Amino acid sequence: MNLIFKALNDPTRRAILDLLKEKDLMAGDIADHFEISKPSISHHLDLLKQAELVVALREGQFIKYSLNTTVMDELLKWLIKLKE
């Protein structure tokens, strides 16, 4: 779960996930929501991708990012077990 916790340990990356919850977005559209540079956003997207929290799919010139919540199941299970 290291990669997931690492990915979630940043407010920008969590905000990206919140955006993608609403709908899939191109990398540029995501970047437009933040003050930081595009390469930085690209780096954040890479960490989210490493954690498999998002999936990237090229569509011609663009790359579409979408949320993948299945990897959260393990995390959720761990948290709930801790609460029991």
Next chain:
Amino acid sequence: MNLIFKALNDPTRRAILDLLKEKDLMAGDIADHFEISKPSISHHLDLLKQAELVVALREGQFIKYSLNTTVMDELLKWLIKLKE
């Protein structure tokens, strides 16, 4: 939620939470479960305490740590909302 994610973003700290799930423990007992130095464990406990994931209570010479799962509710809510 910054402090919670920060606290959870370390395998040692997550292991400490798993230990405390079973029963309350003194700082020294916790340290005995790991290879790293006591001051390092103390630092980890401090971060967990800052996140309010654990509560510390002095009992004479010792300090007893116990799990506090209520702060996980917000986190759980966020995760579940993301999955909807």
Next chain:
DNA sequence: TAGATAATTAGATGTTTGTCTAATTATCTA
């Protein structure tokens, strides 16, 4: 096929993090 656009990769930099040893504080007990 040349120029424009979308996005990533490379390389640099200041900050945060995890760890250590040494020093300090708090408590107990002979």
Next chain:
DNA sequence: TAGATAATTAGACAAACATCTAATTATCTA
């Protein structure tokens, strides 16, 4: 009250991180 034990705080250091600008790659279109 002096010495021992439990735990933290202080200070240092290497590794990891977030960010930036510049360069590169991939694709589209006139």
